[in-house]
Amino acid sequence: MSRFHVVSGKGGTGKTTVAAALALALAAEGKRTLLVEVEGRQGIAQLFETQALPYAERKIAVAPGGGEVHALAIDAELALLDYLQMFYKLGGAGRALKKLGAIDFATTIAPGLRDVLLTGKACEAVRRKDKGGRFVYDHVVMDAPPTGRITRFLNVNDEVAGLARVGPIHNQAQAVMRVLKSAETAVHLVTLLEEMPVQETVDGVAELRAAGLPVGGVVINMVRPALLDETAVDVVANGQRPAVAKALSRAGLGGAQRGGPADLLIDPLLEEAREHTERVALERSGRAEISGLGLPTYELELLGDGVDLAGLYRMARGLRKQGVAS
Template sequence: MSRIEEDRNGHAPDWEGVRLHVVSGKGGTGKTTAAAALALGLAAEGRRTLLIEVEGRQGIAQLFEQEALPYEERRIAAAPGGGEVFALAIDPELALLDYLEMFYKLGRAGKALKKLGAIDFATTIAPGLRDVLLTGKACEAVRRKDKSGRRIYDAVVMDAPPTGRITRFLNVNTEVAGLARFGPIHNQAQAVMRVLRSPETAVHLVTLLEEMPVQETVDGFTELRAAGLPVGGVVVNMVRPGILDDSAVRAVENGSRQAVAKALSGAGLGGASRGAAAERLVTPLLEQAREHAERLVLERQERAELAELGLPTYELELLGEGVDLGGLYRLAGALRDQGMA
């Protein structure tokens, strides 16, 4: 039975119990799109998800056709079955003010520091501090409860930094906890790492069926495992349909001009008057088919390399017209059908 059939028969999704989904991937693989689709999928059937952006690109706002997101949690979409998606674009400076207020009760003094430029100086001069604030804000959203003790969000999805720096980004609190041996900073760093290293977290890697993105996915997987961080699944994005079957690929590899000419004749391009036209079409058609066949062979090789990781793998189709809001819902449905959400 396929993963899709299992999900439609009522089986639990693959990541039951995971509350923080960290989505990373090489630049250009569409990790923001994958994160947004996952957030929509997880919000289905009356659930609430929070989609967090940490890189300041406002990519989430563009995907959901919204104005630039402020530093506040804002409802941006309804999901099938009555669910809701909220979004937050984390501003490191404002997150630091929150932190100072939470642990040191600075209040107006913190705002005065911002006016003096101290907050901007701190987050710029100490990149590690910036990452601590970003991961801390996400983990706080995961742990947050209402007055009745119920979690505010059923799941939090983070559109995280690229694969090349995801391990250091997530692991920065370990370094901070080691530097600050006691006090609120030490305690906060340890609390964040307890969430990030727990079964409540999964780091998903987005890739394309191309050599460089797949290699970066393999490298990211290796680094995450070595750091003791929980690796989730692989999302293969922008998958193009395979037009040729295996027999057609073999025919192309053999350069069967006769077979192509015969097929063209069968399509109405035969006969004495149209034979020359059919013949002129054979060469460019064979060339395009050969390129397509070569791509299929390369994609098979990349799929085999991803399979060696032993991770659940999901595929999102290439949307030829680009990803609009309707396309985003379509991709969310695909992730649900495959059991990821």
């Protein structure tokens, strides 16, 4: 099973929420998961109702069965200082560079350097072992950039390895790509059953596959319940007004005669029902496109009151029931 889970998706699909729920699901039964944020939005801290994440790994939740979720907000400047210390032993000189603004300048001006540092730090956590030779974290989950730039974000180390033919930068870039293109990694895409998110998911999967990056599964988020059964859909589709009138009458809303109380409700109800059936048809079409990708698919229901901490645990249970951690 993959150990590095990269979660991406079109903006507004809830990828940060899904990443957090996935981290909880994978941490169940005594496992340790690291949830990584790379975009500096502190969305993870808000979801878990905790203080802003520092550039340090910190336990933020306990999963069912005694597992732990730790979290880390990767700061590109501090990651560069780590990098300089690791390969060049700069120590105090590195801190001096930060004070002079050189670190901020480098992460801003150097093409792709920021993404190299972010992916490198996450992959280091994936590979890290304790003194007994066991992995420190059973799983690492990254709340990654949106679908539109996920392939370039993950593939930037390939470009860097090509530019720097020798030396520690080349070796580090190659080491990161060995993790990202291995069976250890799975890139999951979050979508909604709407036209634009589904199309972006299809395009994203094609780009990831073309780049040789391992695609995991598709998480369909905020799935709304079907309110009408097939019979009701048929009634609406065929405009069977008398059948609706009789149903209202049987429900005690007055007679079915023209102009009666039941009759006045028919047109508004049929209009709402038509809108619902159109949405159901769109969702069916979206499911068909996603099914055509040939990937594992998971569905998470729409939480009407928004996602609080209890909702996050509920989503994690839903993912586990669908086998995401098996």
